[in-house]
Amino acid sequence: MDTEHVVRTFVEYYEEHGHRRITGSTLLPPPGDPVLFTTSGMHPLTPYLEGRPHPLGRRLVNVQRCLRTTDLDEVGDSTHLTVFEMLGTWSLGDYEGSRSLDWGYRLLTEGLGVAPGLLHATVFGGDEQVGPDTDSLRLWQEHGVPVELTVEDNWWQNGPVGPCGPDSEIFLWTGDTPPESTPGRDDRWVEVWNHVMMRHRRLDDGRLVPLPQRNIDTGLGLERLASLLQGKPSVFECDVFAPWRRSVPALWPLDEPSLRLVCDHLRSAVVIVGDGVRPANTGRGYVLRRLVRRVLTVLWRDDPSRGLDDLPRELVTHTLDHFGQDVDPGLVRRVLVEEEQRFGRLLERGRQVLSRPRFSGPLGEDDYHYLHDTHGLPRDLVTTLREGGYSRT
Known part of the structure; x- marks a missing residue:
């Protein structure tokens, strides 16, 4: 399955579930964004994640090219690139995280042919401000996917202040043996998809307040997924x-x-x-x-x-x-x-x-x-x- 096939399968699946495809931006972020380059599909969508109505509705899907300067020293391993493409989906105050994860699981296993037994998930385990993500935990248990609970590794934020929330990450086993251990203990589990439940805004004093709407923001690295689906040992060997x-x-x-x-x-x-x-x-x-x-x-x-x-x-x-x-x-x-x-x-x-x-x-x-x-x-x-x-x- 080459990358074009992966993109087509991904986009068409979400279009069938009511999402509208939006055009990805260049590597240059919108005016006022403090980052040098677009690092994720959410950057151009920040005003809509904060409550502005999007002209195409509440369910969106796209392919966005990204560059993360923080990964420059990682380039050369099996999973990191300087410029890469991110497959993304968004719910702008529409559906909740459990539905997003359910669709993600079904796309991976039914649409892209990933064996369910090769999957592992991580879920936010709760801290002093926010309780554990029991909805995501229950969803994974219903699908029979093993789950690891973490705190910092499953809390997403784009900086010290601004939109944030718990996330659930999906990992794929890449080892030569049957799956073992957990993503936190074995790097043969490779992260392929992150589903962020963007519900809060962190203030300057560290407090959390609710966002005007509860959003879902997901990101899936195209080259990383393609290399895994193609059975290649690194992103540099995908098509x-x-x-x-x-x-x-x-x-x-x-x-x-x-x-x-x-x-x-x-x-x-x-x-x-x-x-x-x-x-x-x-x-x-x-x-x-x-x-x-x-x-x-x-x-x-x-x-x-x-x-x-x-x-x-x-x-x-x-x-x-x-x-x-x-x-x-x-x-x-x-x-x-x-x-x-x-x-x-x-x-x-x-x-x-x-x-x-x-x-x-x-x-x-x-x-x-x-x-x-x-x-x-x-x-x-x-x-x-x-x-x-x-x-x-």
Whole structure:
């Protein structure tokens, strides 16, 4: 079952249950949102989760591309990506969590063919302010799905203040043995779907007050689910990465961890550029810059002659088409190549500056500020250069 089939099955199932499909936004969050990038499908829907009527009604479904900078250091394992797609459903003050979980269970087992015995759930066990989520617990028990009760791991909030509530997560067993233990004790249980019962708002003083309406917000990582349904050991081996895994090793022979990082970061950089971001020293542009520099660090480590001008146009085109971005692939490649050239010049200047006697010993804060403000050398680049990184010799 390829990713397009998964998306079609997911969306059509919820449309049959009265949901209207909404168009996903770009990676750029709506004005006023403090995050750099859209991190979940709920971001564009925040006003409606807080009570504003949505023009398409109370039941919604969509596919949203997301980027989570908090996951950058996790990229390269079997489940994390920089840019990924989230399948989402919402009830805006309509149905309750037990119905959402029931539909989720039936879609996984009947629509997508997951064996019920491979599922495990976690449920909010209650704390000093909110009692245990007995409705979700009862639902899972009725379906015969084992349940683990937690507190912090099953409480969702988007920050220290704002909408929040208990959640129930669905896990799929990925081990070679029959299922054992629980998600909290065995990482062979992989989370595939989170159902948030968004009922509260946390105030500045920590108190909880009811939201104007009781919402349901669910999120399901498409690439993670697809890799599990396809029997693949990692998200990098599901069908969306097939063109990358065919082309990149032939172009740049790499070990598996390096291959994953290069494929992920270049693919993500293409999507970010496609959404209008350009390299910069701050904000979104700096995230893009970090991705490109990490790729170049890996490529140059084994062969200094490697460069992004070798990146096949077909990979850029495939990625832009997959994400529905109407952007010239040639423009995207030029942005990446120009950033590579800029980085090369910066490295040359950085080595020259750091070779001065003034910087031969330990660096203090004044040194870092001077290097940044006078020579445009960020702290992380200075640190890596002094440790012998970014070598092209």
